[in-house]
Amino acid sequence: MSSIHAIRFSYVPHQLKFNFDAGTSRGVLKEKTTYFIQANTSENSSVGWGEVAPLVKLSIDDRPDFEQQLQKYCKKLVFEYDLRSKVTSKQIFHWCAEVISNEFPSIRFAFETAILDLINGGQRMIFDTDFFHKEQAIAINGLIWMGDKEFMLDQINEKLAKGFSCIKMKIGAIDFEQECRLLEYIRSRFSAKSITLRVDANGAFHPYEALNKLERLAKFDLHSIEQPIAVNQWKEMSELCKVTPLPIALDEELIGIYGFENRKQLLESIRPQYIILKPSLLGGLRDTQEWIALAEAKDIAWWMTSALESNVGLNAIAQFTSTYQDLMHQGLGTGQLFTNNIDSPLVVENGFITYKKDKSWGEMP
Structure with missing residues (x-):
């Protein structure tokens, strides 16, 4: 044979x-x-x-x-x-x-x-880590989706009640003043020591207004802001990263950038405080490893985020993330978004995602 x-x-x-x-x-x-x-x-x-x-x-x-x-x-x-x-x-x-x-x-x-x-035997073990074998938990942020003020406020209260210690709020959908009031509401109840706050602008700010808005947002003791201005404005983003009162994380900016030298050039040109990694959008796990190595060599921190995958993709990303040490809060809380997700051992409790070995995978379509 x-x-x-x-x-x-x-x-x-x-x-x-x-x-x-x-x-x-x-x-x-x-x-x-x-x-x-x-x-x-x-x-x-x-x-x-x-x-x-x-x-x-x-x-x-x-x-x-x-x-x-x-x-x-x-x-x-x-x-x-x-x-x-x-x-x-x-x-x-x-x-x-x-x-x-x-x-x-x-x-x-x-x-x-x-x-x-x-x-690895077809048992949904993508990487041999304690996350898979020993239920080692990964801290994650609770995501607040865009919508009207009441919808966003309901989500905030729900995440706080569920014990999340890090909340990420998408902004740019409603009036900026209303968004500031929502952030003020969180800060009136929880200090930066008890709740970490992140915001994601998805490129919603114009370069000429971005610094002013970042100064306003910085008053809420935010951890970071993702992609404050739209992609492909390296010069403007670089200037913003130099003077920002609030750490900036690149997200969409990384999509479509291929090759070691091109990625190195982007990070050297912009010098962000953080990068956010979505393997499905960046070219897979090997390419994500390259981004991490380049960022760490330049003292740029990072965290991983799923990109609306089902539990199948989320499981792979979570296990990949668990191959790294000293993790900050990751963006791996998307497994509960769908009514017809694939049942899995992935469980989100008190702001952590865990692979529970006593739970089984559901049938694939």
């Missing part, structure tokens, strides 16, 4: 339905199409799963022919490995980068994680 095994791939689409109207800077989301990649071999019955989850109007692979391209990759790609030697994540990442174009970051992420799952 040959020691060479061949992993082949197939996919199934799944329409995720939000349990509320999810307001974003790109409109209100009610549902979202995701795709599950299945990796298997003819030699055994184990299955590895990955998730392809492009974001409408944000992912560079949000394009009309996306599913056709995904179908082509699943039909043509075969990952071969030798049972006599251990397959490493580095080998898997290198292969995925070689055979899947930068144009399809979410596809690359899904293939990376599906192969890792299968190689």
Whole structure:
């Protein structure tokens, strides 16, 4: 019997339905199409799963022919490995980068994680860490979605009641003064020592008004602001990062930047205080590792965020995050957004996400 095994791939689409109207800077989301990649071999019955989850109007692979391209990759790609030697994540990442174009970051992420799952026995273990084996918890922020003042206030009270010690509020949807009053409401009840506050502007501010707004926001003892101005304004963002009274985190700015030198140039040009990492949007896990290495070399801190994946993708991102030490609050609280998510051992309690070994995975579509 040959020691060479061949992993082949197939996919199934799944329409995720939000349990509320999810307001974003790109409109209100009610549902979202995701795709599950299945990796298997003819030699055994184990299955590895990955998730392809492009974001409408944000992912560079949000394009009309996306599913056709995904179908082509699943039909043509075969990952071969030798049972006599251990397959490493580095080998898997290198292969995925070689055979899947930068144009399809979410596809690359899904293939990376599906192969890792299968190689590790098809038990949803993407990385061998204490998060998977010993229920080591990861601190996360509670996300406040855009909407009218009452809707946002209800979310704030809910997150505070559930024990979150870090809250991230999306801003730019309602009147700025109302948003300031919501932040003031939180600060009137909780100091910066007890509740960490983050805001995400999604590029909503014009460069000429950004500094003034950051000065207003700084009065609320905020941890950081994500993407205060729109992308591709490196000079303006760089100037803002130099004088800001409030730490700035780059998010959308990282999307579509490929190659070590280009990424290095971006970080050296802008010099942000933080970067935010979404593997599905950045090119997968290997590319995310590169961003982290570049940032840490320049004393730029980071945190990981899921990008509206189901629990399948969220599980992979959480396990990947757990391979790093000394983590700040991560953005991994999106598993409770959907009415028809895949049941999983991922549990969010008191502001932490944990992989509960006594819980089982639900059936895939």
